[in-house]
Amino acid sequence: MKTSILNTLADRRNFLKWSCQTALGSSSLLGAIGTLASLGSASVAAQTAPGYxxxxxVYLYGGNDAFxxxxxxxxxxxxxxxKARVRLAIPQADLLPIASKTTDGHTYGLHSAATELQSLFAAGHAAFIANVGTLIAPTSLADYRAGNNLPPQLFSHYDQTNQWMTSRPESSDQTGWGGRLADLLQSPNQANGLSMNISIDGNNLFQTGNTxxxxxxxQSGVQDFDRLNSSDPAERVAAFQAMLDQGGASINLLERQQAAAIKQSRxxxxxxxxxxxxxxxxxxxFPANDLGQQLKMVANLIASRSQLGATRQVFFVSMGGFDTHENQPALQKKLFRNLSQALNAFYNATVELGVANSVTTFTESDFGRTLTNNNNGTDHGWGSxxxxxxxxxxxxxIYGSMPDLTIGGASDAGxxxxxxxxxxxxxxxxxxxxxxxxxxxxxxxFPNLSRFNQANLGFMR
Known part of the structure; x- marks a missing residue:
């Protein structure tokens, strides 16, 4: 069997080409390549800031209707x-009351499925940031109608997702703000080569930097290389290792780099x-839903931070299903319940680990949705x-300014x-x-942050 495998894989270049193509489907190799590039890119801030x-x-794919x-x-x-929501309005008696320390003359409540969020808010462990969206500069209704400083491709899932992840709607930049943070803050204490940015939901623009x-x-952990698991024949693993060793000794730079990246990944x-x-x-x-299990893996990684040598980390998890064009009332009940339960379980896990003050979870989403309805759902909106x-x-x-919910009012772009x-x-x-x-x-x-009169919104201690 061993001879057969070696004969099959005799051509080193073809083997390395195959192995890298196979591994590119593996998170481990991509992580290894990225962290090899990013080592040594730490800024003074990460070296001197104490603690973890x-x-x-938590990315909510599809566009969350947070109204x-x-x-x-x-x-x-x-x-x-x-009046604005018509068929979609939550009955007033069903809303869960919250008592905000900030006031704009109104009182507020949460969807009836968000009981855990209500408790987190009441305990001072949660806040809402009102009416956030992709903006190139402060924008009024008159600006919108005149087409002044508008982000390109408003209301497009793909484009608005990219703009949220880059936080640069004025640019086609293909680096995310989490990635640019890591370019500056990647800690030299993470000397084992693990990236500061860890995704439990595949590769994403948000965590991709220049280096x-x-x-x-x-959510189950590290993905193994296909056909090279511990349960596979030892001869196959040995043959793979032999070819990697040959690649590492090659005079061809690409082969050496490929072999090194695969070894590092493993x-x-x-x-x-x-x-x-x-x-x-x-x-x-942790709830059994997908988001709950992703956040459980994040909690496990945070619990292992000392073994991993991590002082700064950025995690990415996601939840889909928010493109609620139809059947929104029933869908939102499930979505908000799953989100509320998962966020609460994760916060409680950080309390158990003694790092609740050191871990901050936040949501992003493509866009908000229209106040108006189309049958039993909503269309693509902007702020949320x-x-x-x-x-x-x-x-x-509640930080920021709550919008006027009048259809045709000062906050309505149409x-x-x-x-x-x-x-x-x-x-x-x-x-x-x-x-x-x-x-x-x-x-x-954030090159255009200076266009806005408040660079720091003050919601972090």
Whole structure:
């Protein structure tokens, strides 16, 4: 059998080409290549800032209609909301009341499925950032109608997702703001080669920098190379290793680099698996839904941070199903319940680990949705509300300006598409500074931040 395998794989160049194509489907190799490039790129901020900190991005694919998550409950505010939403309005009696420390003359409540978020907010561990969206500059209704400083391809899933992830709607830049943070903050203490950016949901633009790519895993852990698992024949593994050794000694630079990346990937995978084996069993009950299990893996990685040598980390997880063109009331009940339960379980896990003040979870989504309905759903919108959770959050507050929910009013770009009043620039910069980037770093990571009168929204302690 061994001879047969060696004969089959006799051509080293073809073998290495095959092995890299196979491995490119593996998160481990992509992570290894990225971290080999990013080592040594740390800024002074990451070297001097004490302690551990992590950001966890929860991306809500499809465009979350948060106007049904955070709803005015006072008589005048609810009347506007109900008139705009028609078939989609949550009954006033079903809304879960919240008492915000900030006030704009209205009171607010949460969707009835968000009971855990209500508790997190009441305890001061969660905040809402109102009416965030992709903005090139502050934009009024008159600006919108005149076409002044508008992001390209508004209301497009693909384009708006990219703009949220880059936080640079004015540019075709293919680096994400999480990636640019890692370019500056990748810690020299992460000497084992693990990227500061770890994705539990594949590769993504948000975590991709100029010298950094995410180390991608899944909710079950590190993915093995296809046909080279421990249960596969030892002869096959030995043959693979022999060809890697030949590639590493090749006079061809590409072959040497390919072999080195694969070796690094396999070694790094073993390191991560070994670290994860030390993670505790959490008392926090993670829901069985996909987001809950992704966040459980993030909690396991955070628990293993000492073994991994991590001082700064950015995680990416996601949840789909928010493109609610039809059947929105039933879909939102499930979506908000799953989101609320998963965020609560993850926060409780960080409390168990003693790092609640050092881990901040936040949401992003393609866009908000229209206040108007099409039958039993909504269309693509613009501004929307977002959630930030963690012990470092200055919680029990609603930050930013809540929009006027009047159809045809000052906030309506048309068909109930709400013009944002807070930019992704401001939202991301506030989180980036908390992670450890300096104020001067902001000009590099967010070049147009100076166009907005408040660079830091103040929702982080």
């Amino acid at each position: 900190r992590a950001l966890v991005c 049904n998550l955070l709803v005015p409950t006072d008589t005048a505010g609810y009347a506007k909301y109900q 950094t790519v995410p180390y991608a895993m899944n 070694a790094l995978g073993d390191t991560v698996r070994g670290a994860l084996a030390t993670a505790p069993n959490f008392r926090a009950m 509300h977002h959630i930030v959770v963690g012990g470092g959050v200055a919680g029990q507050k 068909d109930g598409r709400i013009i944002p009043t807070t930019s992704t620039y401001q939202y991301a910069a506030t989180l980036g500074q908390w992670l450890g980037a300096s104020a001067s770093d902001m000009a590099t990571i």
